[in-house]
Amino acid sequence: MNSLADPKVVEILYRLHRDAELQKPELRKKAEAIRQGGKMPEDWAEQLRDFYLPVSREQGRFLYQTVRGVRAERVVEFDSSFGISSIYLAAGLRDNNGGILIGSELVEDKAATARRNIAAAGLADYVEIRSGDARTTLLDPGSPVDVVLLDGGSGMYLDIVQLLQPHLRLGAVVLADNIEAGAEDEQPYAKWVRDPANGFVSSSIEMKGGTEYSVWVGTA
Numbered sequence: 001m002n003s004l005a006d007p008k009v010v011e012i013l014y015r016l017h018r019d020a021e022l023q024k025p026e027l028r029k030k031a032e033a034i035r036q037g038g039k040m041p042e043d044w045a046e047q048l049r050d051f052y053l054p055v056s057r058e059q060g061r062f063l064y065q066t067v068r069g070v071r072a073e074r075v076v077e078f079d080s081s082f083g084i085s086s087i088y089l090a091a092g093l094r095d096n097n098g099g100i101l102i103g104s105e106l107v108e109d110k111a112a113t114a115r116r117n118i119a120a121a122g123l124a125d126y127v128e129i130r131s132g133d134a135r136t137t138l139l140d141p142g143s144p145v146d147v148v149l150l151d152g153g154s155g156m157y158l159d160i161v162q163l164l165q166p167h168l169r170l171g172a173v174v175l176a177d178n179i180e181a182g183a184e185d186e187q188p189y190a191k192w193v194r195d196p197a198n199g200f201v202s203s204s205i206e207m208k209g210g211t212e213y214s215v216w217v218g219t220a
Contacts, residue, residue: 003091004064008122013060016084016117020052027051044153045079049107053081055151055177056208060088063149066173067092072146073099078134078160079152080105083114089149090123101127102141104134106152135159144169150176150189157189165199168216174200180210 003009027048034047055063067075067089073096075089080103093099105111111131118127130137134152138160145167150157157176168174179190193202193214202214 001095003095003123004061004088006091006122008120009087009091012117012121013057013084013087016052016054016082016087017057020054020084023052027053045106049110052084053079053151054084055088059177059208059211060085062207062211063088063175064092066175067147068095070146070171070173071096074142074145075099075101075147075149076138076141076145076164077101077103077149077151078138078156079103080114080129081110081151083117083129085149085151086114086118086127086129087121087123089147090118090121090126093126094123099126100142102138103127103129104137105129105131106133107131135163138163141167143167144172146172148172148174150174151178154178154187154189157187158192161189161193165216170216170218172216174212174214174216176212176214178209179204179212 034044063085077086077089080086086101086103089101093101105114108131111129114129118124141164145164146169148164150160161174176189179187192198193200193212199216199219200214201217202212205211205213
């Protein structure tokens with residue numbers, strides 16, 4: 001079974017990716033306008049509330065493959081935005097004969113839109129989107145967690161992965177978007193997750209500006 005070939009999933013993903021592509025020029029201008037000293041402000045999510053911040057089609061297929069490959073039953077996502085990545089993840093869960101995606105989204109309007117998009121894809125039974133600060137909403141994701149997607153403000157990645165670490169099963173996969181190879185000095189998450197003492201085996205994948213692929217192997 002391949003839910004990525006389901007007509008409902010194909011239709012909604014086509015529309016969402018198309019709309020995201022059309023928005024790109026405006027998104028770049030807006031992001032540059034609010035950037036401060038080369039970094040995004042703390043309220044960047046609110047300022048970009050009307051914009052898609054999606055995974056690419058390539059990343060989406062990779063997410064689906066990862067969920068299928070590890071036979072995931074519980075997936076956690078930070079941030080859900082308008083639900084594109086959620087659809088790819090939930091499609092994998094359905095094809096694994098069930099499971100749950102716990103998503104988080106700071107902006108309530110976006111969370112509501114994500115829920116509608118996921119429902120339109122026929123995948124609502126496999127997804128729970130929690131609104132609010134992920135450092136609160138993901139305190140109890142349930143255990144064990146098989147796959148984690150970090151796809152929000154990278155400055156919060158370290159907080160989120162440390163929050164989720166006690167819930168990870170051995171062999172769990174953590175995927176982090178927008179993490180470049182050799183970025184340890186600039187990104188605390190990259191430095192931490194690439195240190196074997198912290199229980200992960202981690203590699204950088206050349207996908208959409210850098211995707212960190214980390215497997216939880218535990219600490220001594």
